[in-house]
Amino acid sequence: MKRREFIKLSSAASAGAVVSPALMLGGCVSKPLPGTGTVTSTPTVCDMCFWKCAGDVYKEDGELWKITGNPDDLHSGGRLCTRGTGGPGAYLDRDRLRKPLMRVTVDGRQTFQEVSWDEALQFIATKMQGIADTVGPERMALLHHGAGGHHFLHLLRAFGSDSHAEPAFAQCRGPRDVGFRLTFGESASSPERTDMANARCIVLLGSHIGENLHNGQVQTLAEAINKDATLITVDPRFSVPAGKSKHWLPIKPGTDIALLLGWMNVVIEEELYDKDYVERYTIGFEQLAAHVRQYTPEWVFLETGIRPDVIRETAREMGKAAPATVVHPGRHATWYGDDTQRSRAVAILNTLLGSWNREGGFYIPEKVDMPHYPLPDYPKPKFKTGDAYPDKWPFASQGVTNGVIEASIGDDAFFKGWMVYGTNLPQTIPGAVDKLRAAADSLDLVVVVETMPSEMTGYADVILPECTFLERYDDIRNSGERHPSLALRMPAFEPLHESKPGWWIAKQLGERLGLRHYFPWNDYADKLDWELRQVGSSLEEMQKIGVKNFPRKRPLYFLEGQNVRFFTPSRKIELYSQQLADKGFDPMPVYTPPEPVPSGYYRLNYGRMPAHTFGKTTNNPLLFQLAPENQLWVNPLVANEHGLASGEYVRLASREGAISSKIRVRVTERIGPDSVFMAHGFGHKSKRLRLTAGAGADDSELMTNIKVDPIMGGTGMRGNFVTFVRQPGEGGAA
Amino acid sequence: MTRFAMVIDTRTCIGCGDCVVACKTENNVPEGLNRDWVVEATSGTYPDLKTEFRSERCNHCSNPTCVTLCPTGASHLWKDTNIVLVEPEKCTGCKACIAACPYDARLVMHPDGYIDKCTFCHHRVEKGMDPACVSSCPTRCMHFGSLDDPSSEVSKLLKTREYKVLSPETGNEPNVYYLL
Amino acid sequence: MKEELLVTARGNELIDPSLHIWTWEVAMYLFLGGLTAGVMVFAALMTVLNKDEEAPFAAKRLALLAPLVLSAGMTTLFLDLEHKLFVYRFYTSFQITSPMSWGAWILVVIYPISIMQILSTFRSGYGFFAGFADRMTIGREILDFCERYRRQIAMVAIPFATALGIYTGILLSAFGARPFWNSGVLGPLFLVSGMSTAAALVALIARHHSEKALFTRIDLGLIVVEIALVALFLINLATGTGQQIDALQSVLGGPYTLVFWVLFVGIGLLIPLLLETLEITGVSKKLAMLAPILVLFGGYALRQIMLDAGQESSWTHYDTQYNSELLERLHEENP
């Protein structure tokens, strides 16, 4: 039945091609082979995710052809990932925002109306000025994610506000970075400073590298596999790296801290730890040893389901390979609300193995010392972001997105205006839809700078269409890495429609706010050129080569026996954290069992799929062709019990009653019987995303049981329970 | 006759599909159609499992039944190699070659009416480059070269590693190899 | 559990979710090609066996149908081509390994033979029209020539028409890639089926009672042979490779079971077998007209079912992770 329908549809599509005589004649002549026309290329830095790989945009006879990796880019190994290769789709997407839009009321109904840039910008500047004049510029907040957010951060700081937050903190790597900073005084960085290519043993807790397609991580992991490094993957799901591992530990969800403590127990009991390293660099070892004595493998087994002999064997493998052992810090670390403590446990285990800043463990990242374009100092804001939610999360080292949202609700709310850049909050902040609506009702101004008609644009007063990364300059890529390098993103095309680059938008607003002196360049190229010249390059040179590598000035690892002062209060690696103790938190990680799965429910597990970056690429026509929807992974036993078959569509209901959109079932052994799994980023509601609207389901809307990390405000997303619902007339193939 | 082969290491293939997107852009494959694809094969019962990813495409068989069954000679071998190509100007769109391929690799009925398929990127091979899919693969699990040259990477890999081809029983003698 | 899953979406037209390259056009062509073969064989046989009296229609008039039916078949075949302007490419090369190429060239031979076959009985069969030809010298000479060599022409027509009939089966069985077709029985089966449909056609349209009876008897024999060949075909698959055994399932419980057993075997073979037996034994002649119609229907059903089930049979069996219907959105103006 199903097959028939499909044929009907596809032959309808082809019928058009067949009856059209022009096309038939067009087919007469062999097409020239790719690349036989006039080929030109322009350097770029990929913006399909935040890893920032350098590439080259190829045009043939003036038409966009392809994007490939820049062979000189050590950061990306000269190759782009699936999404980077799909970059042309971002430019070609026919649903892109075309013109500035403003919310107006027509016949009592609110709609968006196309307006001129001038009108949109003037409206925003007037509103912002109003906020500054009445309650102060700090009440204007920036919610941002991605490279271009910097232009607006600059604008806001010039304006007098330092209030800003990005989901990359409280919804992503915040707990990890705070946990590492509390331990080492430094974070695990982005890109992660793991030395996997040289590791002899790699431990992945959750990190599903391979599905998580951060290019450098994928490549160095593959290198390690080729060199026969021992791979240990802890994941309740048979993830891609689990399938490549010598040891896959299908852990009971939420019990990682118990396992980490158990490993520490074995490493200390069996004296597998690096005594010299521990003695030289750490404080609190005695307390730690005493603390973990109780967490024997036998005890850990009862919590995690991982057999004691496996715990011991894997601990020994780590010890044997140490210091060339990476216990990976992970990246999306906001799981169960005790995530800073779990990240601390990871940091401590790495310390015991002596792998921090040692070959095969972690390296010391280095940037190019490139001065910034000289600009006047920013005015000093009276409030920091955290003042909007005082005393809440003492170790939040950055703005907490969910905190900012909550502090924007109500007439007496702290924040009065938002600028939202490159983040789709309704999908990104779980369970935030009601709060976003309430905030939007309260705020005087919501500006959304976007390339696509995302769900977030629905909350805006003004929507500003940014051009894609292929049509603009952004700041020079200069991240802390193994090899210091600079990479240039430059326009390969004129902006399509009436879209504009972020830097231009920020400058225009700046000028309308009387902040012209903060934007002295005519073109952003002028600013970049000035900066590049300070390090012996130039825009002209970079336009040719795209990437410039620089020699390292500092060693890549600690030297043998080197004495190091860490950026912690004690100047040591803090196995015992006085800082945490002082604020009433556990100074060493303590295990608390996760909430059990209620009967009839399944734990909602989620993650990445390689074809997409969250929800921002699902409408990209190239990547849509690769993966048009997400699936719901269901164990065969569960499928049997609920009469579910692969290919059918179901909805999920969370324990608290939220109902998802329809999602296609995949019955697979790769997930255990206590959970279901889906990739994040689907279930778009915005109808203007014509390819992806309504395809698949959104994990965010099922997250109705959030566990906030009391230390830094992270959004613990993994404590959610769901069950299947079939609505009348649904089910079966759709 | 030069025998070109693709050798793909299933140990490092992660099923990311970069090879598929790279093919689409490099070769301007019409929207919605594919010259290559990725298969995930999982066997076992939780938690005792094995998963293999395979990037698949035309095998450029040594015994290409698609060529032998083509009534017009449109399906042919490129120069003196095993690379199977289609000449649109000779193709009637009779689809015999589609039915003739045991690997269902003759995927693309071009909207203009002729068959389009994986070309092993002969336009790149000619210039000494790897096919687009091979040179995009982020894990570098794909390799390309001539089996006639014993010092080529593909020859060496097949000498030193265990491998398989898809359904050898077809008798088509496929030239895409999977390292185990 | 074993999962073999396409994890990149694939909705290639004509291929996914399962091969469906050929539809009614090709089935119709195979049917009409087989019918043509049967028509020519019977016309020739009646000549060779001197049956002008017993079977006047078959001996003198039947041959005219061959080029008409064949042309109708060629038309449907042409409709199937995706690259129609390039149809002439069949005739700019001869591919010795391709049955389709053979088929294209067989047709080139069949047409003139068939025309000569018609002309050799044109005066006796279609006197009114022959009168026009006779008015011209050249026409007269050609008709004289063909009549003179009527027997020889028939002798040539038999092997070529048989080749055409077998070819319609071999065309499919040559596809080793389609396990369902991969059986040597397909050639004989399609030949016999083609002859059976031609016999039925004569039984249907011949005027003389004796001729109808003769062809009913012939058809009965052919149906019996066809049933035997169908059985052989099934046994052949059942004892074949794993792929063939898998492929067989499509008519043994799979999606084509009903159409195969009810439409083809039941309505197309067994019921006519019964009706024709009743007719010949004189038990009942009420449904005399029905039997040949069912045989013709069965002949078409055989081609269509073989074509459909065979295309779907494959060496690869992948489930799809994605609903490829979603890909249609790429082509929609406002999905």
Ligand SMILES: Nc1nc2c(c(=O)[nH]1)N[C@H]1C(S)=C(S)[C@@H](COP(=O)(O)OP(=O)(O)OC[C@H]3O[C@@H](n4cnc5c(=O)[nH]c(N)nc54)[C@H](O)[C@@H]3O)O[C@H]1N2
């Ligand atoms: N293709 C692609 N790649 C991406 C992204 C993308 O959008 N698309 N996004 C990037 C970003 S910003 C981030 S932050 C990273 C995120 O990528 P990671 O940091 O790798 O994500 P995690 O959340 O750590 O890992 C998800 C895995 O955790 C497993 N898991 C679930 N519960 C538990 C548990 O209780 N214990 C353990 N040990 N494992 C568990 C899941 O089964 C899943 O395999 O990915 C990056 N890479």
Ligand SMILES: Nc1nc2c(c(=O)[nH]1)N[C@H]1C(S)=C(S)[C@@H](COP(=O)(O)OP(=O)(O)OC[C@H]3O[C@@H](n4cnc5c(=O)[nH]c(N)nc54)[C@H](O)[C@@H]3O)O[C@H]1N2
């Ligand atoms: N439920 C759930 N929530 C999650 C996660 C999860 O796994 N599950 N993951 C979390 C993690 S790790 C992270 S890092 C965050 C990511 O959260 P976000 O960064 O919000 O990710 P997206 O949802 O992809 O939204 C990005 C938006 O930016 C827009 N955009 C893309 N390119 C440009 C551009 O060039 N300019 C502008 N102005 N806009 C652009 C896109 O159209 C899209 O709407 O989500 C977090 N939230």
Ligand code: SF4
């Ligand atoms: S990891 Fe992939 S998507 Fe991200 S920047 Fe690199 S190539 Fe682009």
Ligand code: SF4
């Ligand atoms: S690009 Fe490489 S790793 Fe990715 S699916 Fe293709 S072959 Fe596998």
Ligand code: SF4
């Ligand atoms: S895989 Fe199929 S299309 Fe490719 S050469 Fe072999 S038979 Fe021909």
Ligand code: SF4
């Ligand atoms: S479709 Fe074209 S290439 Fe294929 S068999 Fe027919 S003529 Fe040959």
Ligand code: SF4
């Ligand atoms: S070899 Fe070229 S044509 Fe073939 S799949 Fe790879 S990229 Fe596509």
Ligand SMILES: [Mo]
């Ligand atoms: Mo993230």
